[in-house]
Amino acid sequence: MSPTAIDPQPVPPVDLTAERAELGEAFFEISREVLGSNGYVLGPHVTKFEEDFAAYQRAKHGVGVGSGTDALILALKAFDIGPGDKVLTSPFTFFASAGTIAWVGATPQLCDVEADTGLMDLRKARAAMTPETKCLLPVHIYGQLADVRGFRALADEHGIPLLEDAAQAHGAERDGLRAGELGDAAAFSFYPTKNLGAAGEGGAILCNSDDLNGRLLRLRDHGSSAKYVHTEVGTNSRLQSLQGALLSLKLKKLDEWNGRRRATAAKYDAAFAACDAVTPLAVRPNSTHAYHQYVIRIHGDVSRDLVLEGLHKAKISAALHYPRPVHVQEAAATWGYKLGDFPVAEQLCDEVLCLPVHPFLCEEQIQRVIQEVIQQAQGPREV
Ligand SMILES: Cc1ncc(COP(=O)(O)O)c(C=O)c1O
Numbered sequence: 001m002s003p004t005a006i007d008p009q010p011v012p013p014v015d016l017t018a019e020r021a022e023l024g025e026a027f028f029e030i031s032r033e034v035l036g037s038n039g040y041v042l043g044p045h046v047t048k049f050e051e052d053f054a055a056y057q058r059a060k061h062g063v064g065v066g067s068g069t070d071a072l073i074l075a076l077k078a079f080d081i082g083p084g085d086k087v088l089t090s091p092f093t094f095f096a097s098a099g100t101i102a103w104v105g106a107t108p109q110l111c112d113v114e115a116d117t118g119l120m121d122l123r124k125a126r127a128a129m130t131p132e133t134k135c136l137l138p139v140h141i142y143g144q145l146a147d148v149r150g151f152r153a154l155a156d157e158h159g160i161p162l163l164e165d166a167a168q169a170h171g172a173e174r175d176g177l178r179a180g181e182l183g184d185a186a187a188f189s190f191y192p193t194k195n196l197g198a199a200g201e202g203g204a205i206l207c208n209s210d211d212l213n214g215r216l217l218r219l220r221d222h223g224s225s226a227k228y229v230h231t232e233v234g235t236n237s238r239l240q241s242l243q244g245a246l247l248s249l250k251l252k253k254l255d256e257w258n259g260r261r262r263a264t265a266a267k268y269d270a271a272f273a274a275c276d277a278v279t280p281l282a283v284r285p286n287s288t289h290a291y292h293q294y295v296i297r298i299h300g301d302v303s304r305d306l307v308l309e310g311l312h313k314a315k316i317s318a319a320l321h322y323p324r325p326v327h328v329q330e331a332a333a334t335w336g337y338k339l340g341d342f343p344v345a346e347q348l349c350d351e352v353l354c355l356p357v358h359p360f361l362c363e364e365q366i367q368r369v370i371q372e373v374i375q376q377a378q379g380p381r382e383v
Contacts, residue, residue, distance in 0.1 A: 022360070
């Protein structure tokens with residue numbers, strides 16, 4: 001028996017060691033340069049990254065902030081969203097998409113998602129609109145863009161801003177557009193596990209309006225328009241220089257790394273096509289998926305949780321994003337929803353399983369994931 005069969009090597013969800021190795025000495029050189037300098041917060045490295053990243057996403061302006069959560073909060077604040085307002089978002093997302101709406105004093109309003117992609121359903125969004133709905137916040141879940149043109153049109157019909165939650169969608173495209181091109185603002189996260197990750201926390205807001213950009217620059221720095229001049233109340237959410245420098249370095253690799261994610265996804269798609277219990281989430285035509293996550297649904301009489309357990313036993317870091325929808329979380333108790341309100345999101349939470357898809361998987365790891373998933377999906381059954 002081969003050593004792999006006895007003691008399989010782990011297949012991790014991310015591989016920062018491999019990422020650093022590929023970046024080589026440049027990663028440590030730039031870190032040494034910044035840490036040996038006289039400035040650790042904002043500064044030329046952050047400005048350069050803001051310009052580079054905005055250009056990459058084809059937006060006019062970029063504002064580096066402390067996290068993806070802050071990017072959402074500051075964008076909502078810049079749209080003057082607050083108490084009495086509702087913001088429409090998805091129940092099938094990381095809690096921050098909705099939690100930030102409540103954090104600025106507004107009320108999250110939810111609408112169900114498409115069963116085959118998990119993306120916010122434009123028709124259901126249209127039906128959910130009320131006079132209190134003051135902003136649309138579709139989530140580009142897993143790295144696939146929602147119907148940005150459709151959401152843009154809906155926002156325009158109601159004269160309200162479109163804020164894209166692009167925390168998982170660096171480099172993704174749909175209908176020739178990237179996140180930040182058509183939205184009034186797009187919020188990105190650079191959490192280390194993201195397709196473009198910092199060496200710590202980080203985020204950015206992209207926009208195309210000079211006025212909005214000015215407002216966001218002030219809001220991230222205590223409403224300051226000049227040193228010790230505060231035109232409004234803001235917060236401290238300034239991107240660190242080290243993160244700006246490292247993110248500029250990694251941005252050069254993003255297309256290549258996203259391409260590798262897509263190549264792995266294509267192998268998974270092909271392998272699972274013949275497996276009845278496994279259905280990969282769909283990719284819309286004219287979409288370039290960034291595959292922050294590669295997601296399958298396990299259904300029929302096969303237990304998703306037993307498949308997950310089997311994969312973990314085989315040291316494959318499969319994961320559940322997300323095991324519970326937003327509206328059934330304790331923190332959402334006062335938002336007016338209950339179990340049963342968003343059946344598609346609820347079913348997806350019961351069925352989805354995310355497989356490792358990071359750019360540093362070797363062929364052997366990819367084949368092992370495929371074999372184990374097929375074996376597990378053909379094995380354990382609900383009792
Ligand atoms: C969809 C979505 N929105 C917002 C966030 C918040 O980003 P951060 O963790 O950088 O605050 C995340 C982070 O995972 C996310 O996945």
